[in-house]
Amino acid sequence: MTDSTLRALSQPEPQVTDPLHELLRRGARDLIAKAVEAELATFLAQYADQRLDDGRQAVVRNGYLRAHGPDRDWGCQRAGAQGA
Numbered sequence: 533m534t535d536s537t538l539r540a541l542s543q544p545e546p547q548v549t550d551p552l553h554e555l556l557r558r559g560a561r562d563l564i565a566k567a568v569e570a571e572l573a574t575f576l577a578q579y580a581d582q583r584l585d586d587g588r589q590a591v592v593r594n595g596y597l598r599a600h601g602p603d604r605d606w607g608c609q610r611a612g613a614q615g616a
Contacts, residue, residue, distance in 0.1 A: 572593070575591075576591060576592075576593060579591035
């Protein structure tokens, strides 16, 4: 039993310029984003009627941050900061 069936997987090329791959990646990202939004909407609806003692909603969406990253910003975003 010394024969191994494990094979090394090849890694995708880092700079794939194939339009079909780019289209598939973009579609996959959009599909995942829509699924996350739908899951969040269901979660928020489940707790929509729950209130804190002062009357505010107990569960709310925490806003959106603008797109940022090493190619857009230098430095760090303050935790909890709302984007412009």
